[in-house]
Amino acid sequence: MTRVKVIGAGSIGNHLSHAARSLGWKVDLCDHDSEALERTRNDIYPKRYGVWDETISLYVADEAPVGVYDAIFIGTPPDSHLALAVSAIREGPSLVHLEKPVCPPDLVGAEELLAVAAQKNVKLTVGYDLLLGIAFLRMEKLLNELPLGEIQTIDVETREHWGGILAAHHWLDGPENSYLGNWHRGGGSAGEHSHGLNMWQHIAIVVGAGKVTEVSAVADYVDDEKLSYDKLMAVSLRTESGLIGRCIQDVVTKPARKWARVQGADGFVEWEYEGSPGKHVVRYGGKGDETRIETFDAYRPADFIAEVRHIEKLLDGQTADMPIDISRGLDTMLVIAAAHRSAQLGSSVAIDHSAGYVLEALK
Known part of the structure; x- marks a missing residue:
């Protein structure tokens, strides 16, 4: 079974988690804000998709497992993407996915991201679904x-x-x-x-x-x-x-x-x-x-699936x-x-x- 860590429990993180579960993946959803995780469980996910999926594991960000994922999805604001992506690559997944846009328009850190991904042989994708x-x-x-x-x-x-x-x-x-x-x-x-x-x-x-x-x-x-x-x-x-x-x-x-x-x-x-x-x-x-x-x-969720x-x-x-x-x-x-x-x-x-x-x- 493919295992994914989804970083960010906002709207995009919920869409990505639901899409991954629709394909039978094991999903760990994490956020630095415990209130965001509660909002996901009790509000966003059940209202959007009908019922909360009890197979999804919720973690405060720094308590999530490390180094056990096939893929890591980043669904946070764009000015946090590159640093999180570099950290995610170092966990050793096969692929890291970033929500769009990739980063702020100053492009600071973009070349470093590519270099680290190439060194670790990690695929990178962006959410232009x-x-x-x-x-x-x-x-x-x-x-x-x-x-x-x-x-x-x-x-x-x-x-x-x-x-x-x-x-x-x-x-x-x-x-x-x-x-x-x-x-x-x-x-x-x-x-x-x-x-x-x-x-x-x-x-x-x-x-x-x-x-x-x-x-x-x-x-x-x-x-x-x-x-x-x-x-x-x-x-x-x-x-x-x-x-x-x-x-x-x-x-x-x-x-x-x-x-x-x-x-x-x-x-x-x-x-x-x-x-x-x-x-x-x-x-x-x-x-x-x-x-x-x-x-x-x-059907908007179909785009993410x-x-x-x-x-x-x-x-x-x-x-x-x-x-x-x-x-x-x-x-x-x-x-x-x-x-x-x-x-x-x-x-x-x-x-x-x-x-x-x-x-x-x-x-």
């Missing part, structure tokens, strides 16, 4: 199969008022009580909704356009005594091949819109998360064709697929860092990928 959902996988299959012609552009939006996030963290009074309200810690729209930028980059690789090499962004920042965040980030991106597109992320739109479209010279493919009630939607069409529409059941199933395949050596590999997550962090710099300077920022995952890669 939308890429593994059945609807998005259908979109990706269509991108590979349809005669779309030359790709003209990619558009992605992850626009969602963060009231939904705060509702899932009802013990917080507002964004000022966590990293959410501080972009320097990995919050704000660019960090918290970075599914969008990550998806844009993934699609660019799928269609053969390569990595993002230039970023131009405008942002609407909120700054006061308690908050410093981007409530909207609009990003134009250029890839190695010269493909241009855009990604918009915000924490103000309701109802939410999570959407991606690839436009080719001869056709298009479009994905929309919960594009109709209870359904994800994929739309596609070619020259002169009627738009075809396919729908897929929408798909993610953990992918991790299980990585552990078993059944796949070498890269969508949630640490390198992809850190590529997204470079784009986030470039977007903030561009928005503040009012000019485009180039990314030199040969420089590594450091701010010096931004030109």
Whole structure:
């Protein structure tokens, strides 16, 4: 039986624990706050999934077992990820999984993390689970199969008022009580909704356009005594091949819109998360064709189950697929860092990928 330690008993930690149990894993969930563990047992987990799972072991963080896990999942705020990941790697698991975004946009410690993981031969993954959902996988299959012609552009939006996030963290009074309200810690729209930028980059690789090499962004920042965040980030991106597109992320739109479209010279493919009630939607069409529409059941816990199933395949050596590999997550962090710099300077920022995952890669 696969055994996992889940660090962090907030909303994500509960999702990851439930997903792992859905696949029959042994789950140890830990948090530095004993109240968070009680909230998990008596509130979050039973309300979300119907009943508390008595097979899950709860530990105050420094009392959890060490060195006995196949995988360690980190579901804490982004400014704690890298230090926790390095410590987790040293326990000797086969894989360490970090929730997104990987880290704050200063990228401090990213290269050290990669070095330690390489030394210990530990796989690293990042929680961009939308890429593994059945609807998005259908979109990706269509991108590979349809005669779309030359790709003209990619558009992605992850626009969602963060009231939904705060509702899932009802013990917080507002964004000022966590990293959410501080972009320097990995919050704000660019960090918290970075599914969008990550998806844009993934699609660019799928269609053969390569990595993002230039970023131009405008942002609407909120700054006061308690908050410093981007409530909207609009990003134009250029890839190695010269493909241009855009990604918009915000924490103000309701109802939410999570959407991606690839436009080719001869056709298009479009994905929309919960594009109709209870359904994800994929739309596609070619020259002169009627738009075809396919729908897929929408159930948020299923996204995490798909993610953990992918991790299980990585552990078993059944796949070498890269969508949630640490390198992809850190590529997204470079784009986030470039977007903030561009928005503040009012000019485009180039990314030199040969420089590594450091701010010096931004030109």
